[in-house]
Each structure stands twice: as C-alpha cells, then as structure tokens.
Amino acid sequence: MTTTALAxxxxxxxxxxxxxxxxxxHPGMFVLLLLTPPLLWLGIVYIGSLLAxxxxxxxxxxxxxxxxxxxxxxxxxxxxxxxxxxxxxxxxTVVMSALVTLASAxxxxxxxxxxxxxxxxKWKALFYLGIMLPLWSSYLVKIxxxxxxxxxxxxxxxxxxxxxxxxxxxxILAIPxxxxxxxxxxxxxxxxxxxxxxxxFMILPIQAxxxxxxxxxxxxxxDLGATPQQTFRKVIFPLALPGIIAGSIFTFSLTxxxxxxxxxxxxxxxxxxxxxxxxxxxxxNIPLAAAFTVVPIVIMGLxxxxxxxxxxxxxx
Amino acid sequence: xxxxxxxxGVSRHFGIIKAMDEVNLxxxxxxxxxxxxxxxxxxxxxLRVIAGFEQPTHGHIEIFGxxxxxxxxxxxxxxxxxxxxxxxxxxxVLDNVAYSLMLKKAPRAERxxxxxxxxxxxxxxxxxxxxxxELSGGQRQRVALARALVNRPKVLxxxxxxxxxxxxxxxSMQEELKSLQKAxxxxxxxxxxxxxxxxxxxxxxxxFSGGRVMQVGTPEEIYSKPNSRFVADxxxxxxxxNPDQVSTLTGERRWGSxxxxxxxxxxxxxxxxxGTVTTKNYLGATTRLGIDIGGGSIHxxxxxxxxxxxxxxxxxxxxxxSALHLMETEQ
Amino acid sequence: xxxDGPKASLGLxxxxxxxxxxxxxxxxxxxxxxxTTEEKSYQWPPPGLTLKWFEVTLNRPDVxxxxxxxxxxxxxxxxxxxxxxxxxxAAVSQSDFFGRETISLLVILPIALPGIITGIALRxxxxxxxxxxxxxxxxxGHATFCVVVVYNNAVARFRRTSKSLIEASxxxxxxxxxxxxxxxxxNIGTALLAGGMLAFALSFDEVIVTxxxxxxxxxxxxxxxxxxxxxxxxxxxxxxAMIVVLVTTIPILAAFYLTRDGxxxxxxxx
Ligand SMILES: Nc1ncnc2c1ncn2[C@@H]1O[C@H](COP(=O)(O)OP(=O)(O)O)[C@@H](O)[C@H]1O
Ligand SMILES: [Mg+2]
Numbered sequence: 001m002t003t004t005a006l007a008x009x010x011x012x013x014x015x016x017x018x019x020x021x022x023x024x025x026h027p028g029m030f031v032l033l034l035l036t037p038p039l040l041w042l043g044i045v046y047i048g049s050l051l052a053x054x055x056x057x058x059x060x061x062x063x064x065x066x067x068x069x070x071x072x073x074x075x076x077x078x079x080x081x082x083x084x085x086x087x088x089x090x091x092x093t094v095v096m097s098a099l100v101t102l103a104s105a106x107x108x109x110x111x112x113x114x115x116x117x118x119x120x121x122k123w124k125a126l127f128y129l130g131i132m133l134p135l136w137s138s139y140l141v142k143i144x145x146x147x148x149x150x151x152x153x154x155x156x157x158x159x160x161x162x163x164x165x166x167x168x169x170x171x172i173l174a175i176p177x178x179x180x181x182x183x184x185x186x187x188x189x190x191x192x193x194x195x196x197x198x199x200x201f202m203i204l205p206i207q208a209x210x211x212x213x214x215x216x217x218x219x220x221x222x223d224l225g226a227t228p229q230q231t232f233r234k235v236i237f238p239l240a241l242p243g244i245i246a247g248s249i250f251t252f253s254l255t256x257x258x259x260x261x262x263x264x265x266x267x268x269x270x271x272x273x274x275x276x277x278x279x280x281x282x283x284x285n286i287p288l289a290a291a292f293t294v295v296p297i298v299i300m301g302l303x304x305x306x307x308x309x310x311x312x313x314x315x316x
Numbered sequence: 317x318x319x320x321x322x323x324x325g326v327s328r329h330f331g332i333i334k335a336m337d338e339v340n341l342x343x344x345x346x347x348x349x350x351x352x353x354x355x356x357x358x359x360x361x362x363l364r365v366i367a368g369f370e371q372p373t374h375g376h377i378e379i380f381g382x383x384x385x386x387x388x389x390x391x392x393x394x395x396x397x398x399x400x401x402x403x404x405x406x407x408x409v410l411d412n413v414a415y416s417l418m419l420k421k422a423p424r425a426e427r428x429x430x431x432x433x434x435x436x437x438x439x440x441x442x443x444x445x446x447x448x449x450e451l452s453g454g455q456r457q458r459v460a461l462a463r464a465l466v467n468r469p470k471v472l473x474x475x476x477x478x479x480x481x482x483x484x485x486x487x488s489m490q491e492e493l494k495s496l497q498k499a500x501x502x503x504x505x506x507x508x509x510x511x512x513x514x515x516x517x518x519x520x521x522x523x524f525s526g527g528r529v530m531q532v533g534t535p536e537e538i539y540s541k542p543n544s545r546f547v548a549d550x551x552x553x554x555x556x557x558n559p560d561q562v563s564t565l566t567g568e569r570r571w572g573s574x575x576x577x578x579x580x581x582x583x584x585x586x587x588x589x590x591g592t593v594t595t596k597n598y599l600g601a602t603t604r605l606g607i608d609i610g611g612g613s614i615h616x617x618x619x620x621x622x623x624x625x626x627x628x629x630x631x632x633x634x635x636x637x638s639a640l641h642l643m644e645t646e647q
Numbered sequence: 648x649x650x651d652g653p654k655a656s657l658g659l660x661x662x663x664x665x666x667x668x669x670x671x672x673x674x675x676x677x678x679x680x681x682x683t684t685e686e687k688s689y690q691w692p693p694p695g696l697t698l699k700w701f702e703v704t705l706n707r708p709d710v711x712x713x714x715x716x717x718x719x720x721x722x723x724x725x726x727x728x729x730x731x732x733x734x735x736x737a738a739v740s741q742s743d744f745f746g747r748e749t750i751s752l753l754v755i756l757p758i759a760l761p762g763i764i765t766g767i768a769l770r771x772x773x774x775x776x777x778x779x780x781x782x783x784x785x786x787x788g789h790a791t792f793c794v795v796v797v798y799n800n801a802v803a804r805f806r807r808t809s810k811s812l813i814e815a816s817x818x819x820x821x822x823x824x825x826x827x828x829x830x831x832x833x834n835i836g837t838a839l840l841a842g843g844m845l846a847f848a849l850s851f852d853e854v855i856v857t858x859x860x861x862x863x864x865x866x867x868x869x870x871x872x873x874x875x876x877x878x879x880x881x882x883x884x885x886x887x888a889m890i891v892v893l894v895t896t897i898p899i900l901a902a903f904y905l906t907r908d909g910x911x912x913x914x915x916x917x
Contacts, residue, residue, distance in 0.1 A: 008379060008393065010391070035735065035738045037734055043753075045769075045772075049769050049772035128903070138888075145673035155691040263876065290771070388822070398811050404816075406833040
C-alpha cells in the first residue's frame with residue numbers, strides 16, 4: 001500500500017494500453033469494431049447470397065435450349081409458379097405446414113404446461129432434458145427411427161397385429177389420398193414424421209410464456225368461481241398464445257422448407273422443398289427454383305409480421 | 317493547496333437532457349464532501365464524470381492538480397463504492413478485495429495480507445473465503461468499501477452508500493464511514509438525496525438541482541443561510557418569506573428564509589407578523605405550529621411545555637432580526 | 648414432484664407423459680436395431696441380437712472418413728461461430744446503438760428461414776463467384792447458422808452480467824483487455840462453452856444446407872441421407888445412427904450442466 005501514489009497514472013506500455021485508452025475515448029468506434037467481423041460475414045456471405053438468389057428469379061430458362069437466359073429480366077419464372085401443377089405443390093405444402101403446426105401445438109401444450117406449472121426441482125431438470133434431448137438429437141436419425149417404425153414389417157404393424165386390430169390399420173391405409181400401400185409411403189406417414197421432428201420446437205416457447213403467467217392470476221380466476229375449463233379458455237390460453245405463435249414460427253417455417261422428410265417418407269407427390277431441389281438440380285432451372293424459394297420467404301415474412309403484432313417475439 | 321478534485325465548467329449532456337450544466341466545484345484534499353439533491357438532479361452523473369465513466373461534453377477536470385479530462389477510469393487513482401456494490405460474483409471476498417493489487421502484480425502473499433487488513437478495517441475479518449452471494453446487504457457494502465480502499469486511492473466516491481440499508485444499520489454505518497475517513501485522511505465524496513445525512517456527515521455540501529450546483533457550503537451555511545428558495549425548501553424546515561413580507565420587516569425587497577426553531581409566539585399586538593393557527597403537530601419535545609399570515613404560512617417549532625394557542629386562534633409571531641436570512645438570488 | 652405444490656389433474660399428467668414418450672421412444676428404438684441380426688428388412692421384433700455389426704462398422708473406411716470430416720467441419724465452424732457470435736453479443740449488449748434490432752434479426756435469419764433457402768442461396772452464390780466446392784464451402788455454410796446459437800447464449804449471459812461489474816473493474820485499475828480477461832470472460836465463459844457445444848451438435852448433424860455446399864465430400868449426415876434414400880447396408884446404418892445419437896447427446900448434456908444454475912440454454916434457437 002502506498003500513500004504517495006499519483007492521482008493520475010501512466011498508461012500501460014505497449015499497443016494494448018494505447019488501444020484500451022482509444023476504445024474508452026471513442027466507445028462508438030469500439031462497438032463498430034466489434035460488429036465489423038460478424039456484419040461482414042453475415043452481410044456478405046449470407047445476405048449477399050440471398051440477394052443473388054432473389055436476383056436469379058428474375059431470369060428464365062430458354063425453353064428450347066434449356067439454358068438460362070441471362071440477357072433479359074423477366075417475370076416468366078413467377079408466372080410459371082402459377083401453373084396448376086406448381087400451385088398444387090404450394091397449396092399442399094402450406095396445408096401440411098398448417099396441420100403439422102396445429103398438431104404440434106396440441107401435443108406440446110400439456111408438456112409445456114406441466115413443465116411450467118407443476119414439476120419442481122429434480123423433476124424439472126429431468127423434464128427439461130426430456131425435451132432438450134429429442135429437440136437436439138440428430139434430424140436424420142429421427143427420420144430413420146420413423147422409417148423403422150412405419151415400415152410394413154416394422155413395429156407399428158406388429159403392435160396392431162399383436163392386439164388383433166390389424167384391420168384398423170388396413171382401414172386407415174385404405175382411405176383415399178392420405179392412405180397408401182404402407183404408412184411409410186402415405187401422407188399420414190409424412191405428417192407423423194413432420195410432427196415428430198418439429199413438435200419439440202413448440203414446447204420451449206409455450207413453456208416460457210406460461211412461466212410468465214402469474215400463479216395468482218390463475219388462483220384469482222378460480223376464486224372468482226371459474227371452472228377449470230373457463231380458467232383455461234379465458235385466462236391461460238390467451239396468455240400462452242404468444243408462446244404458441246412463437247413456436248409455430250418454427251414448426252411452420254421448418255415444415256415449409258423441408259425436402260428430405262417427404263422424400264424419404266411419403267407418396268411421390270412433391271412439396272415446395274422437393275420442387276426447389278429438383279428444379280435447381282436435375283432440371284437445372286435455377287430461376288424457377290429461386291422463384292419457388294420466394295414463396296416460403298413471403299409466407300414467413302407475413303407470418304413474422306403477424307407474430308410480431310401479437311407480441312410473440314418476447315417468447316422466443 | 318491544490319484541490320483534490322476541481323471541476324471547471326463541466327457539462328454532460330445526454331441528447332437534449334443536460335444532466336450536468338456548467339458545474340464548477342473545488343473539493344479540498346481530505347474533505348468529506350456531500351452532493352445533495354433530489355433524484356434526477358445530476359449527482360450520480362457528476363460522480364461518474366469524476367470517476368471517469370462518463371466523459372464531459374464540455375469543461376475540464378483536474379484531480380490533485382493533474383489534468384483528468386480524457387483519462388480513462390483505470391488511470392485515475394480514484395475508487396468508487398457502487399450503489400449495487402458490483403462485487404465480482406466469480407471471486408470470493410478476499411480475491412474481490414485484492415483485485416486491484418492483483419492487477420498491480422503484487423505477490424500473492426502480500427496482496428492477501430493487505431486484503432485481510434482491509435477486511436479487518438471494515439470489521440469483516442475471517443469472511444475472506446465466502447462468496448459475495450453468501451453475504452447480507454450490509455456485509456456486501458463493507459466488502460465493496462474494503463475493495464475500494466485497499467489500494468489507498470486519492471479520492472473515494474460513494475453513490476448513495478446508505479440508501480439500501482435499514483435505519484439502524486444506516487446510523488452505525490454513518491459513524492463508521494466518518495471515522496474511517498478521519499483515520500485514513502482520504503477525500504470522500506458521497507452522493508445522497510437525504511438532507512439529514514448530508515448535513516450530519518459532510519464537512520461541506522453541494523446542493524444540486526436540474527444539473528446545476530445551487531450552493532456549496534458547510535452544513536451550517538446551507539442550513540441557515542440558503543442562497544435560494546430551492547435550497548431553503550430542499551434542505552428543509554425553513555420558512556420562506558416573499559419580498560413583500562420581507563420589505564415590511566426590513567425595508568429591503570428580497571426573498572428571505574427563517575428557520576422554524578427561531579420563530580417564537582408573541583402577543584398579536586405589537587408583532588410585525590400575525591396570523592391564524594392552522595395546524596398543530598406534537599413532535600415530543602417540540603410542537604410544530606402552522607400559522608397562516610396571509611400570502612403564505614409560517615411554521616414555528618416551539619417547546620411543548622408552554623401553553624399553546626388552539627387551532628383557529630390568532631397569534632403574533634416574533635424572531636431575532638439576525639435569524640432572518642436574506643437570499644442573494646431572485647429565485 | 649413435491650407433495651406441497653399444486654396438483655396436476657390426471658388428464659394433464661397422462662397427456663404430458665404420452666407426449667414425452669412420443670418424443671423419446673423412437674430414439675430408444677435406434678438402440679435396439681443396432682443389435683439386430685436381420686440384414687434385409689426392418690423387421691420387428693428383431694429375430695436375434697448380435698454385436699457383429701459394430702465390428703463391421705468399425706472396419707468401414709467410408710464411415711470413418713465421413714465421421715472425421717463431420718468432426719473437423721463442426722470444430723472449425725464452432726470456432727468461427729464462437730468468435731462472431733461473441734463479438735455480436737458484446738456489441739449489442741454493451742450499448743444502445745441505433746439498429747441493434749436489425750442486427751439481432753440478421754443473426755437469427757439463417758435459422759428462421761428454411762434451410763433449403765440458405766443452402767440454395769449459398770450454392771448459387773458459389774457458382775456465380777466461381778468458388779469450387781471444398782471443405783471450406785461446407786464450413787462457410789455451417790458457421791453462418793451456428794452464429795445464432797452462440798449469440799443467443801452469450802446475449803443472455805451478458806444481460807445478467809451487470810454493466811457496473813465492468814465499471815468496477817476499470818475503476819480498480821484494469822484496462823479494457825484486463826477487464827475482459829479477469830471479469831468478462833470468467834462471467835460469460837460457461838455460456839460460451841454451452842453455446843459452443845450446441846453449435847457443435849448443430850453442425851455435426853446438419854444435412855440440408857450441407858447437401859448444397861458439399862460437392863463430392865461426404866459428411867456423416869450426407870452418408871446417412873444416402874442410406875435413407877437408397878438403403879444398402881441397413882445394419883451398418885443402424886450402428887451409425889446409434890453412434891450419432893450418442894455423439895450429439897454428450898454436448899447437450901454438457902451444455903445443460905454448464906448453464907443449469909441460471910439462464911436455460913437457448914434451445915428454441917436451434
Ligand atoms: N446514460 C444516460 N442516458 C440518458 N440520460 C441519462 C443517463 N444518465 C443520466 N441521465 C439523465 O440525466 C439526469 C441526471 O441523472 P443522475 O445523474 O442519475 O441524477 P441523480 O443521481 O441526481 O438522481 C436524469 O434526467 C437522467 O435521466
Ligand atoms: Mg477509478
């Protein structure tokens with residue numbers, strides 16, 4: 001301890017000392033310096049690529065040579081989107097995304113509600129892991145597991161037959177459009193796998209929004225004579241809605257753009273993701289593929305705008 | 317002698333808000349200095365400018381005669397006790413206290429010895445191995461104090477140091493801070509919105525309002541000779557007389573202040589001021605009377621023993637001419 | 648469940664339990680199939696159990712190559728994401744500058760938009776810029792969407808690390824770099840580690856973007872995708888699937904333990 005120390009000390013020698021003083025004097029410049037690498041990366045690599053893709057959608061493929069004509073800007077690729085076959089693909093994908101989102105919300109809600117309200121301590125940690133592990137485990141392994149389950153000789157058929165209700169499964173498969181030869185080549189199969197893979201993304205946002213509902217609000221509601229159903233409808237559900245919307249951003253967007261699940265499990269009818277993949281790959285029609293990707297971007301843009309107005313971003 | 321801290325025309329603006337507006341202050345070495353003012357008056361900003369967390373928009377700062385404008389906080393031999401204590405959660409109490417010595421590359425044994433001594437000074441000997449989260453609010457504050465003092469800074473800054481403590485702890489801490497400051501001889505500058513605290517602890521007080529320093533003086537001066545209606549009002553228990561009332565008493569058209577305990581009750585006849593009793597608060601040894609003298613009311617603090625007029629009764633008011641303080645400013 | 652807490656109704660308990668079983672059971676199934684003796688189909692129940700396929704898998708150079716590539720890509724992408732995500736989080740939480748909302752949006756965009764869009768955008772950008780596919784084009788894509796995971800974890804912790812801690816450190820004589828070393832890093836360290844673990848798991852598993860940025864090289868997920876579309880060696884795939892489950896579980900458990908007493912890992916930002 002010294003009592004004769006100076007009031008102002010010299011700066012640390014070397015470049016670091018000088019830099020540190022400069023950063024303190026110009027805090028704005030310091031923030032800019034911090035932001036430069038991530039902004040350069042995301043701005044150039046990511047936004048640059050997106051813009052390049054968008055740009056490509058304003059060209060069109062020459063019908064005779066099969067080569068993209070980069071000499072004229074045109075909306076032909078967008079017009080192509082409106083052909084019945086392509087419209088079919090878009091409608092099919094959007095309907096599937098909506099159904100998957102709905103089913104995910106229904107399955108996720110009790111889990112989230114239980115985790116937010118009732119489980120405590122060690123159980124809470126277990127619940128949390130029970131949600132996080134499936135959420136983070138491998139996407140392809142999850143699909144693979146369902147391929148095993150849904151296969152004709154797989155576990156589901158075995159369960160139905162062991163219970164001597166094989167006819168129920170046959171009945172389901174006989175339903176036109178959504179049925180098929182086996183579950184793994186039917187819309188039902190695609191739907192099940194979509195729900196399985198994307199549903200976990202719904203749980204955490206709902207749980208987060210439920211944890212923000214004050215307990216005494218629920219007590220107050222039941223004190224005022226509301227039945228549990230009324231409390232749920234009038235108090236809990238409205239307060240959990242931002243969480244459900246936040247979760248649905250994921251389930252909706254992820255289903256909208258997926259091309260692997262319907263390719264592995266499902267009928268041969270295409271979804272948007274598969275169409276994009278096929279157009280840019282074998283067909284070599286990059287402009288049409290780019291125009292196709294604009295569809296999910298626009299849908300998600302609208303969706304996010306709506307979600308923002310509902311205050312869903314706080315639950316993310 | 318050079319001032320410990322000298323602020324010369326210092327302003328700090330946040331957009332259109334003038335948190336500090338042309339502040340001039342000279343704080344003497346070894347002084348216990350208080351910055352007093354209502355919330356939002358710019359006290360904390362002033363403290364942060366001295367510590368170096370804020371840079372002044374205009375003006376010049378010197379610390380012990382050395383230019384501190386543009387010098388970052390880590391090069392100022394000035395330490396702060398933060399309002400939320402700001403103890404490092406990842407270090408135990410001893411390492412918190414020894415932090416500044418660690419930065420100076422003091423050998424481990426030496427810095428631990430110094431830290432133990434500092435903890436001893438704030439009566440926390442033996443708490444070194446605890447985590448900050450295991451301490452009470454009062455103990456945390458002592459650790460913050462030990463951490464700021466271990467290096468013997470030239471100036472110690474304290475931001476509302478007693479605000480979060482309960483009444484009893486606050487009173488014992490007031491005395492302790494006072495005796496620590498005497499023993500160490502370090503210049504203490506502390507911020508408070510509590511006028512009682514400022515007056516009882518400080519050698520000198522600066523009263524802030526709207527980013528400006530309204531008055532600087534000893535507690536006695538601030539209390540009995542407020543230079544403005546704001547100071548008289550904020551420092552409390554003074555009656556403010558308007559220029560009309562003052563001119564009937566002295567002939568001068570100035571604002572005046574009159575401490576309540578200087579006011580006596582007198583027969584209405586022969587008193588220069590008289591009025592109707594409107595309130596009567598029993599305070600134990602004294603009773604506080606509110607008397608409406610027309611165009612304003614006067615408070616009188618009188619001993620409870622004597623016979624007092626009832627509410628609604630008329631009474632005269634008297635005081636020594638020397639007790640009436642005439643203010644310099646128009647406001 | 649504590650007995651003094653509120654009681655859940657039976658219906659709620661059953662539906663929550665059924666939901667969790669729906670989530671977890673299919674993953675457990677993978678562990679059974681890794682031991683099946685059946686080679687040609689996905690027959691249930693397995694006609695017999697064997698360890699033979701582990702040995703076969705261990706001797707497969709293509710599996711080893713894919714695994715090595717995946718680990719390398721994940722390690723380097725994670726390192727890049729750690730630097731970029733931490734810088735971004737530090738900037739956003741240190742000051743209220745104009746446009747910080749925009750920056751958050753920019754970081755989140757690569758995962759908010761479907762992976763196929765990121766993939767095809769990168770691919771067409773590579774072809775416009777005439778960049779040949781390589782190890783680095785895979786890393787470029789992976790690092791881009793891993794930034795957000797690190798960013799989410801770091802931002803949450805920066806928010807909890809109060810500004811006055813940094814000021815206290817500077818007040819006591821530490822310059823910016825010393826403050827970073829002695830105060831900021833110890834306080835955000837575990838959050839960064841957790842973010843890094845999750846970024847690693849994310850990259851190790853990624854297939855959608857990788858399809859577009861990989862060229863001839865095969866990461867482990869690409870190898871598996873090939874097997875899913877055209878099954879050739881079912882038993883080997885079974886074993887690889889089990890290894891993948893184990894490899895991704897470890898970083899997730901580690902991340903959980905690193906952040907358990909505080910902010911939860913920002914899982915919704917996968
Ligand atoms: N970082 C800041 N940004 C914008 N305004 C600020 C900031 N710091 C303080 N102010 C404003 O400056 C004024 C003075 O604040 P402060 O110095 O904290 O007052 P006090 O400590 O007397 O309560 C207040 O109006 C406050 O809102
Ligand atoms: Mg300092």
